[in-house]
Amino acid sequence: QEEPIMLRPQDTSTRERKNLDGLWRFALDGDRRGRDAGWFARRLDTDRELAVPASYNDLTAEAEVHDHVGPVWYQREVWVPAGWAGRRVVLHLESATHRATVWVGDAEVVSHEGGYTPFEADVTAHVTPGQPVRISVEVDNTLTFRSIPPGEVEQTAHGPRQRYWHDFFNYAGLHRSVWLYATDPAHLTDVTVTTGFAGTDGHVDYRVGWESGPADGAPDGTGGADPDVAVVLRDADGAEVATGRGATGRLTVPDVHLWAPGDGYLYDLELQLVRDGTVLDSYHQSVGVRTVRVDGARFLINEQPFYFTGFGKHEDLAVLGKGHSPAHLVHDVALLEWIGANSFRTSHYPYSEDVLDYADRRGLVLIDETAAVGLNLGMFGRRDQPTFSPDTIDDQTREVHAQAIRELVARDRNHPCVVLWSIANEPESRTAEAEAYFRPLFDVAREADPTRPVGFVNVGLAPHGQCRVSQFCDVIMLNRYYGWYSYTGDLAAAEDAWEAELRDWAGEGKPIIVTEYGADTYPGLHATTPTPWTEEYQVAYLDMNHRVFDRIAEVVGEQVWNFADFATTPGIIRVGGNKKGVFTRDRQPKAAAHTLRARWRGRVAG
Ligand code: GCB
DSSP states (O other), X not given: OOOOOOOOOOOOSSOEEEEOOEEEEEEEOTTOOTTTTTGGXXXXXXXXXXXXXXXXXXXXSOXXXXXXXXXXXEEEEEEOOGGGTTSEEEEEESOOBSEEEEEETTEEEEEEEOSSSOEEEEOGGGOOTTSEEEEEEEEEOOOOTTXXXXXXXXXXTTEEEEEESSXXXXXXXXXXXXXXXXXXXXXXXXXXXXXXXXXXEEEEEEEEEEEOOOGGGSOTTSTTOOOEEEEXXXXXXXXXXXXXXXXXXXXXXXXXXXXXTTBOOOEEEEEEEXXXXXXXXXXXXXXXXXXXXXXXXXXXXXXXXXXXXXXXOOOOBTTTBTOOOHHHHHHHHHHHHHHTOOEEEOTTSOOOHHHHHHHHHHTOEEEEEOSOBOOOGGGGTOTTSOSBSTTSBOHHHHHHHHHHHHHHHHHHTTOTTEEEEEEEESOOOSSHHHHHHHHHHHHHHHXXXXXXXXXXXXXXXXXXXXXXXXXXXXXXXXXXXXXXXXXXXXXXXXXXXXXXXXXXXXXXXXXXXXXXXXXXXXXXXXXXXXXXXXXXXXXXXXXXXXXHHHTOTTEEEEEEEOSBOBOOOOOTTOSSSBOOOSBOTTOOBOHHHHHHHHHHHTOOOO
């Protein structure tokens, strides 16, 4: 498997996009008949139309859609612009959860595994500019021991049931935008930027890929000579600060305005593919000049110690499920700023690229996580079975996991907001098998991105002294629920036990981020004595945690679980979903929101 090479669709002087969001024909295919029956080859036989982007699960009022297991089909027609004659035409899907195969007309053009990263296909040969074309997508939500995240389908007398070991609903479908876009046959294919500074001088190292296209694609009279790359760096006011030539190089930025937490200053790097004075392709990459480094137990951004405040989040909304919504993005970030959060973790999968772009511009700091969640059979009643074994999660799964890491890094490496990779959430990490599984995955992450620290999120089942995977981490990330899942209702005892464990971790000499701590809270439930599920208990629980963190210098961050209430599978410990939100699912504050706001708004970064 290799690093995917792709540029996000963009409108520029040489590129044009057509957005395919809206209503698509939709059909369930639990029996997996669609492919053999050639559903892609004709109008889908259905009276359902569902919205893209959105999870399909909550769009209808039917349990068969909500709880569907297996493939579904999306289909629509699109007119290919007449002006695209002679152009290279690409179909791009920002995500399809958890895997998909795509047809353009009758031709199968691409398949992709993994629900949260983009994929695309050159469809020039399958479209006629000025004519409509049918696009069909088979999207499969099935989780197996070979998927990330993993799961298992149980066949029951009442049909298949999807089981999995993570605590959020298995929403599926086309969660993000679908695009058709056009470029010149000769085009830019990818870009990597890394940044740094010395004194008041910043620098931007860039590496650009391109393809010259078929020889006969060269404009008349050029003889198909090899194109060259030209780059221009402009500041936020559009003033040119540096230029370069060639596919790789270093640009110097005098009097650099650094990107920093709370100051999302971005330069614009324009990349041009030029042949004989003609710009064949132009692409804009925003660039935040900043550094990230771990030094002992400190986490440094621009050489300044950084303390993370914020949340683990979810992409989770009423009706939309995991569908991306620009309005909700803006509102969630407004709430983060209102409460004084400077960061969040993209728990438990890569989020929409719109989220990362906006975080760049707002100066929000992100821990970027793969979809490797629930690699832990012991978490939900399967204690008899090992997590890592030839019958469960094995070498083949690890290959899928490695590819998920590569695709995450390839997609997000140019975002200044991303300061730390999380390669898994709460996997089994106590056994030799876990150690053997994870060791090479840390290498994969470091090879893909030598510039950022790497970690994974440790679960309370593998406390200090028992975890065999933390040794590979640059940063220790801990999810702990002292006072909730253990010492329930006894915050005094919880405080002692939590502090003792945290002090043991501090002895490792690495920075510690508490990536989850939280208490389920039913909004409107109150009590004067410490009673779990009340708004008062959530406040007291957070206060207790904060007392502990403030006593331990190695703790460099606190991210509450969760930003907002979210949907889960049915369960006796879930009331209409997970209620650990500091905001309700419709984003109203619980009492704890005011507690956090008082603490975080008073804090100066560092
Ligand atoms: C965890 C998981 C998170 C759950 C949370 C909980 O440790 O990482 O996905 O939702 O606990 O509320 O139990």
